[in-house]
Amino acid sequence: MSQLPKEDKMSSLLKLAQKFNCFYLSDLNGSACKPFVVKGLQVGLIRADVMKQLTNFPEVFHIHSGCVELNPAFRDYEERSTKVDEVLRKLRIKNAFITLKGWRDECYEVKTEFSASSLLKMDRSATCLFGIRNYGVTINGFVKESQQVKYLWFQKRSPTKQTWPGKWDNMVSGGLSVNHGILETACKEAMEEASIPSNLLKNLVSAGCVSFFFESERGLFPNTEFVFDLELPFDFVPENADGEVETFEILPVEKCVEKILAPDFKTTSAPVVLDFLIRHGIVTPENESEYLKIIELLHIPLQTVYKQYAYQIKENGFAALNSV
Amino acid sequence: MSQLPKEDKMSSLLKLAQKFNCFYLSDLNGSACKPFVVKGLQVGLIRADVMKQLTNFPEVFHIHSGCVELNPAFRDYEERSTKVDEVLRKLRIKNAFITLKGWRDECYEVKTEFSASSLLKMDRSATCLFGIRNYGVTINGFVKESQQVKYLWFQKRSPTKQTWPGKWDNMVSGGLSVNHGILETACKEAMEEASIPSNLLKNLVSAGCVSFFFESERGLFPNTEFVFDLELPFDFVPENADGEVETFEILPVEKCVEKILAPDFKTTSAPVVLDFLIRHGIVTPENESEYLKIIELLHIPLQTVYKQYAYQIKENGFAALNSV
Numbered sequence: 019m020s021q022l023p024k025e026d027k028m029s030s031l032l033k034l035a036q037k038f039n040c041f042y043l044s045d046l047n048g049s050a051c052k053p054f055v056v057k058g059l060q061v062g063l064i065r066a067d068v069m070k071q072l073t074n075f076p077e078v079f080h081i082h083s084g085c086v087e088l089n090p091a092f093r094d095y096e097e098r099s100t101k102v103d104e105v106l107r108k109l110r111i112k113n114a115f116i117t118l119k120g121w122r123d124e125c126y127e128v129k130t131e132f133s134a135s136s137l138l139k140m141d142r143s144a145t146c147l148f149g150i151r152n153y154g155v156t157i158n159g160f161v162k163e164s165q166q167v168k169y170l171w172f173q174k175r176s177p178t179k180q181t182w183p184g185k186w187d188n189m190v191s192g193g194l195s196v197n198h199g200i201l202e203t204a205c206k207e208a209m210e211e212a213s214i215p216s217n218l219l220k221n222l223v224s225a226g227c228v229s230f231f232f233e234s235e236r237g238l239f240p241n242t243e244f245v246f247d248l249e250l251p252f253d254f255v256p257e258n259a260d261g262e263v264e265t266f267e268i269l270p271v272e273k274c275v276e277k278i279l280a281p282d283f284k285t286t287s288a289p290v291v292l293d294f295l296i297r298h299g300i301v302t303p304e305n306e307s308e309y310l311k312i313i314e315l316l317h318i319p320l321q322t323v324y325k326q327y328a329y330q331i332k333e334n335g336f337a338a339l340n341s342v
Numbered sequence: 343m344s345q346l347p348k349e350d351k352m353s354s355l356l357k358l359a360q361k362f363n364c365f366y367l368s369d370l371n372g373s374a375c376k377p378f379v380v381k382g383l384q385v386g387l388i389r390a391d392v393m394k395q396l397t398n399f400p401e402v403f404h405i406h407s408g409c410v411e412l413n414p415a416f417r418d419y420e421e422r423s424t425k426v427d428e429v430l431r432k433l434r435i436k437n438a439f440i441t442l443k444g445w446r447d448e449c450y451e452v453k454t455e456f457s458a459s460s461l462l463k464m465d466r467s468a469t470c471l472f473g474i475r476n477y478g479v480t481i482n483g484f485v486k487e488s489q490q491v492k493y494l495w496f497q498k499r500s501p502t503k504q505t506w507p508g509k510w511d512n513m514v515s516g517g518l519s520v521n522h523g524i525l526e527t528a529c530k531e532a533m534e535e536a537s538i539p540s541n542l543l544k545n546l547v548s549a550g551c552v553s554f555f556f557e558s559e560r561g562l563f564p565n566t567e568f569v570f571d572l573e574l575p576f577d578f579v580p581e582n583a584d585g586e587v588e589t590f591e592i593l594p595v596e597k598c599v600e601k602i603l604a605p606d607f608k609t610t611s612a613p614v615v616l617d618f619l620i621r622h623g624i625v626t627p628e629n630e631s632e633y634l635k636i637i638e639l640l641h642i643p644l645q646t647v648y649k650q651y652a653y654q655i656k657e658n659g660f661a662a663l664n665s666v
């Protein structure tokens with residue numbers, strides 16, 4: 019009786035949107051993950067494989083039946099950050115998780131939502147182990163012809179990158195690290211990754227965001243990307259300055275769907291390209307049968323995925339009280 | 343312990359986004375509504391006040407404990423459409439619902455999702471009684487200056503319109519009626535509502551969609567709007583041709599937030615304006631603290647709100663089997 023489309027009838031772009039939302043669509047409900055709670059607030063989700071390792075650090079992580087709690091005796095941001103960092107460095111030496119091989123010495127803030135105050139900081143290679151929400155910026159570098167968007171720039175990641183080595187990616191992107199603003203990060207990355215001069219960067223236009231929830235063998239990725247569009251002159255060629263890019267390529271917009279569907283494109287960078295192609299009238303309701311579903315999957319409600327719970331220790335354990 | 347922002351600390355635009363999603367955010371879970379099922383598939387939601395009236399038509403609507411079902415003995419699209427139409431005309435004469443005073447003699451298709459085949463058609467004034475998903479098109483008419491988006495056109499609805507009379511609205515919009523395509527509807531409405539000539543309409547750019555779930559005294563509105571942007575020359579002035587518009591006004595983009603927050607702006611037209619202001623860098627993460635939440639609320643996952651259920655009549659009643 020189901021009217022769900024058969025696998026082979028589903029559009030390729032819808033399949034891609036389902037792929038970068040694989041955790042949202044399949045594992046989120048009734049998953050074996052437990053909420054990760056800091057100071058009474060849920061900031062993440064923890065898989066069973068990670069939980070198993072954390073049981074070795076009972077002085078830092080309290081594993082209850084309903085959640086994993088960071089020791090509430092830790093007094094402040096500094097103490098929480100230090101204690102978690104100590105555990106992560108031990109797990110790294112132990113080779114417990116592949117993601118920690120890519121230790122970055124660069125921290126992400128851990129908070130319930132973007133505008134909330136940070137509860138601790140954590141090396142960016144480790145946040146996926148705790149399902150911490152992750153924020154980044156991406157710049158779509160495009161070229162117009164006869165007033166129409168005609169070409170889009172891509173970068174090929176260096177083969178020595180710690181994540182997604184050698185894959186095709188957006189022209190410029192970067193994670194929002196501790197103490198860096200959104201526009202500031204966009205400009206910094208534009209200069210480092212693509213040597214875009216400030217006279218061109220002044221044309222940067224904020225254009226929204228995409229939200230999705232991906233899972234890989236490394237961990238959980240509830241990602242939100244702030245999106246910027248940047249019109250570039252036809253004769254400008256990006257040039258890498260930080261060694262993290264192998265090459266750049268410019269493609270006619272009609273070739274971009276094929277580009278992001280290819281196996282050598284970084285799955286978690288496809289949402290921003292897809293959003294760009296939709297906003298600029300390249301993917302339309304006339305040429306994409308699953309247009310509406312795809313757009314909804316570019317903006318999943320992460321604000322309701324991590325609801326804010328207040329936890330109270332009761333005599334007989336831990337009771338979750340939904341405070342929303 | 344909750345970190346939820348206090349009412350007075352929340353941004354005005356987030357409050358607006360919550361207002362046009364009032365049903366999604368508050369009544370959806372554990373509401374008194376029952377799924378409306380046609381041919382074993384959920385196509386809507388029915389409030390208690392509507393259900394009460396439908397009990398008078400047991401030959402058309404079967405009211406079970408878990409859902410309201412259109413009589414499964416009706417053979418096809420035509421028979422289902424005719425039988426429902428007969429009931430609606432009786433309810434209209436009886437003055438049972440204010441929304442039926444605005445009878446349109448124009449039908450919407452009833453289907454599980456946009457790309458599915460239609461199960462019946464229903465006068466557009468009645469679809470909100472059954473919580474039927476509603477699809478429309480909107481055109482943002484804008485003017486550039488020095489290559490930047492600087493002005494946006496609005497229309498003031500005629501005081502004799504059946505819904506939202508005299509309210510400010512998008513420049514051009516219209517519902518997707520039976521037998522009309524998306525682009526076709528956009529062009530038709532552009533000509534009827536604003537006399538936009540075809541040489542300007544060729545610049546129409548598809549720019550995405552917005553999805554939200556509003557409720558009013560009239561009924562339930564799970565709405566999806568296909569969005570188009572149209573750059574207009576500075577000297578073009580829209581002129582109404584069908585008597586449904588009182589006047590048009592052009593505003594600098596910086597004044598548009600104030601415009602949509604005002605009480606004389608049609609609540610369900612605000613999402614498209616907000617999406618436009620976000621896509622064109624007028625509302626940004628730097629000037630709007632609740633940027634991310636607002637964007638998610640412009641694209642709520644209606645595809646999962648109306649999951650597709652298969653219903654089977656069992657000896658002891660009706661059992662809902664989730665087929666997803």
